[in-house]
Amino acid sequence: MELTLKTCNIIKLLPILILGACASAPTAPYGWGIEPVSLYDSGYEKGTEIISVQPSTLRAVLSNFETGEVDVLDISHPRHLQRIARFDLKLNNGEELTSVAFHPSLNMFAAVIDAGSSPGRLEIRSASTGEMIDRNAVGFGPDSVVFSKDGKLALIANEGEDFLFEPSKNQFFKPEGSISIIHLNLSGHIKSHKNLELANMLNYEGFVVSQGGRFLERDIDWNGDGVISKQMDFDGNGVIEKKKVNLGHFEGHDVFGVETHGERKLLIPVKTHSPALLEPEYIAITPDASKAYVTLQEDDVVAVVDLINEQIISYYGLGAARHKTDARYDGWVKFDQSMTGLREPDGIAMAASGRYFVTADEGDTEPDASPSSGKQPVGGGRSVSVFDAATGTLLGDTGNQLDEIAFGNKVYPELRSNKKGSEPEMLVSFDLDGLPFVAVGMERAGAIELISLADPFHPEVVALGKIAGDENKSPEGIEHFIINGEHYLLTANEMSGTVECFKIVRINPLSGQ
Template identity: 25%
Template sequence: MKKTLISTTIALALMTAITGCTAKQNDTSVARSQQQVPSPLTVTMLARYESGQYGVSAAEILDYHPPSNSIFVVNAESGQVDILDASIIGSAQAAKDPLTLNNLTKRATLNLASDLQLPRLGSVNSVAIFDNLLAVAIERGDGKGNPVQGRGFIGFYTLDNAGKATYLQAVEVGYLPDNVVFTHDGNQVVVANEGEPNDAYTVDPEGSVSIININNNVPEQQATNINFNDFNIQSARHHELPKGVKINGPKSTVSQDFEPEYIAISHDSSQAFVSLQENNAIAVINLKLQRVERIIDLGSKDYGLAKNAFDASDKDGKVNIQTYPGVYGLYQPDTIASYSIDGADFIVTANEGDARDYAGFSEETRAGKLTLDKNHPQFDAIQDKTQLGRLKVTTSIGDTDNDGDIDKIYSYGSRSFSIWDAQGKQVFDSGNDFERITADRLGINFNNHNSKNKGDNRSDDKGPEPEALALGGIDGRQYAFIGLERTSGFMIYDITEPQHAYFVDYIVNRDFAPTFEVEDGVVTKGDPSVVGDLGPEGMKFIAADKSPNGKPLLLVANEVSGTTVAYQLQK
């Protein structure tokens, strides 16, 4: 594949049938693409930073400070935050060689361990900026040898117009702070504390949401921690817990089992929508009353429907997108975001999926190992590795009649993104767009891995694996940008009308030809520096009035390639 940004808008208008898809399905896809992409965005790479670190989460979550033209990027494993100089974007032209562009420079690095002066600090997980205040989430061990089971901290810094960060203070929050955001008014910092168990599953801290009040741009010394204890069995609000919410940790209470992952804030800063990924749910937090309003069960996706057809095998050697009645996907969103229309909030989710897979407990298995009800429509297909036999599924749910065998097969994630109203009703799902579009554009290189070039390699797992997500308004239209963690690149959808969202483009800066492999942070084959951008983990939309060049930008942090990229977006 040539060294260039790949845009699929034109290619999709010329789609032809691919192996495993019926002609009828492809005709529908062509018509939809031609009708719904009247004026696609022009996406241009302007700037890029290469950390030179591969497979060690050297670029994860990021945010932007307009006064200093600085990009703050989480370098997770180092426990640091890299500060990149984005001023070059103001005069940058389209990249001639996007795969190897390296024109962003690093201004400085924040070392949280040095600033906080606390033992047992671990990875930095998240950053957020409001005006000249920077908040950074860092995890901590518990003092008993468990690396992330202690209470974490939010480190606060003040930023000047040159991008210099001055340490202010640290505020203790819950166990394993995984995401930190500011409310839109800047009056509160909200933190999702994942509370992940240790590998032996002998210690399982409670998941929680922390709120830190901000007064005159100065954070309070203590956080308010909101837990989910009231939803435990025999507690006051257990009856409010929807039956479909997935609770399966061994000997864990509901509050221990809940693992808050990511946060979106309502347009009026009164609510926080918190993804509970492993639980396939969203918690709604009242930020004024500082209590849990409700828990939303996201349900499942029916892979028996033509619009949801997918490829379930990494051993078939081809694109094989088909329906499987009796098989379902749990949405299990990672990143979530929100936007409003006429005062009504809508929640957008990147439905990555995640299993509990630890040495002390694992729910994950292959479909071929399930004890399936003999009347299940896929009883024969699970015996075939080129069909359903390899699909990774959960053993925790699916026995609907309690007779010891599985009646419904549930896999992780839905290989899509969704839009929900504030009450949790789904108003849109992208169906099988991601697999269909990448298969049409990339052929057998679809569902690729992000640490080696091997097409169809992730079909048995979570496919393209949507994870990163950002929203932004351009010329009166609202767009969603969804990063595909495994295949890499990002999808663009127009979501101006939530019920009628539609695909706009797919952008990927990756060469699928070279042989390379990264294992546990070590390059074992080839040269990943020539491959491009791998594993988008975090995204940030920059509006035109905040941008260095006066035009909307999308910043993307790629954790496997350790690269940070700035794209210009223009109609």
Template identity: 25%
Template structure:
């Protein structure tokens, strides 16, 4: 365990492990040192403590972070104050980009001195939203462009000639107004002043084809159209700027876009994770009295990724996903139900009763097998949240297969949507075995640690995935240089930082702060309203010292 004494007297914890690798090819271990933390809760508009209100009760203060290389400024979404906090390179707030006239900002991206902010329509979230453009150096507003309903994420192409917007198009709570999900491509090749927008929809795709490929179309008891049901969540653009991949989280799918023609070319269903397989064990209950009770269960997991990033290895394009999971749960329609409330037809006759103190079920009801009955007890699968939209294959009202939300993992896919790697139970296994203090057993019945954010850091020839775990308040680091064989490196936890939502890697030379190192990582934490900046240095691992050691701990004190 590496305990870092920060400049602010707060202890940051860095858990580091070395993994066996090829002696000649051992990836450098990334070392993180905190530089500063900005707390949006210190603003004068945010004095809620004496009102008995916690951060989680309100809109997120620090959701997404972006950076402008020229002005050396950070831009952090502050949904609570309906604006974007502008920070200097030392983490001091110097300005605010106010979007309150239109609504709350959901995402921010910066390229070539242009700041783009996705703003939802606060008067009616199902109406068209807007992208507001600002000058990064002066924080002055330049213009706005109308996009689709509920713009949730914005990102530039690598050269800055286009801005892509994921318009999620969520329904209202009663599900009486369900706008189309769309992707907007804004052409900035001739400048912001003359920007033009192209809106891409999903009307050309069929429900049958999407579901046959492992995706889902099911909204409002299957009454929603494909265009309404597909909800773009997050976007990554390939390094050459020619291809984009868009997560459709609730639909368990990814859309592929040809940016040379601005065309959605395919919907890639992601399929389902088989939790009966060795290496896919998971903790399904918050009432079994055991932290990290990882077991195989007759459950299929929907990957349902939130964040996505992409990279190229040996000329091949891959994308990586953080498989958080998400349910549709509205007053007008909800797919969410616990296993104990399902009418099952699984015939699980070999289920052991690990729940000695379960009082919900007093006897196996008629027509329900003993195995199915035991499965529904709280200490087994009874507490697990699942969906009514999948699993009844013959339409008889009985569930033949249980499907759960999210995969509690990160995955790597080739550009055609073929999975080349999934981390299986590795994230939960590491947390349970090494960092039990970070285990959130109250989330075991939901989606576990919820890998929500992901970004790729390239240091020389090495590629790393930084995976933000929303419910365990940390970031895991993996060497993904070989897409088929990622290796776990470390787990970063900063005291006081809760629910990492936005991750940003800034390569060396893009931030004039301090000396040495190879880059910088900024983490925006929506739960605590804090944004923390780390310097990142690479520690070479000689082949003779590449050790297996998930339990190897080192200690050092960092001083200013």
């Protein structure tokens, strides 16, 4: 009987060519597919994290967090991506290159560097020589940088996620996150900058304050030896066991460590929405550069920034996704368990019209319960969601389509069923034949999925592209570009050190081609 159930699920999830044909927009006589066309190998085993395209020159910049280098790629021949330059940013010990962005028109790129316990910085560099054009201090832990469409603004999400431990007080503490607004002149030099602080949202209407156990998993040098230990005898009894040990306090609540996880995954309790727990992740800017929308992943929130008056004007609580899923790692994939998950998005994108924003609901917090227990919302909606930009109202989400389509294409990571499934990470928005679409990278499935937003109340997955290789790929950054009317996608695959190029192709439902 179990075999029959599993077989039924497979039959229900059609191969992607048929799926693309069935899901085509009513006005188009064809569907969509995603065809891999080339793979760029950085020469490193991992680290290729963020990629950003300059459409006017068909170049891309690619960051490597392992080496602190930036590659400049020629993407004008999609079947042969070619590196034309590599720049070593010469980071100091303890610093990390976290994000890059190509300026939309000038011959330069922005890079942000996380400096640990010191404020991070923005660097503006030449895309031809790598030489510094300008630089500026920003907030703690900058995690992403984006340019406005006109290139006059650069925005940085300063996550401030690094926790420290003070043993004399038995206290954990961290810097607060912030949002940096950088104004640039016509030559790309910095004219002015401002850091926006985030508000205390404890009593803000519409936000979820978890009364149960919900934790951030963070690597923290608890014993101060300069090493993040993979295992640790926290209680000093001479035995490393799979148990929680109280290690101190954060904002009046207990912090735990699991000895078999060591300092890699200390459990920071999420009990409030205090400023210290608001960690800006990624940013989408409206086409007219009047507003920006910033994900605060761990708090299941999007902050709305008025870029004209340079202030945060609203916080949208994103609520929970509810749908059927496979919530058990048991050797069988059956999407028949009910799940309620706080969306907790990582990536965010604006529709070209500016009317709504779209989130990739990856999740980050860990509940003190399994996804199938039903005791409390889990972290991560395992979905892509569409919201009205003016009001923050949820229009629709993909439900469990992302995981089901991954399973139907034999890339669903069943060992992650009791975690966050395929984990939608970053996404990019664009129009195909006048209709809105997004493409989303599936970190754990090693794939990208194309989603039609023709009906924003019912977003529909219409195609999947598998990233090359049998090992971990972990697509992080994702970009879109057009050559001669043909649409292409790039994924930066951080765990394989590669960039894959895909072409979005039309599929005739009658011929399958």
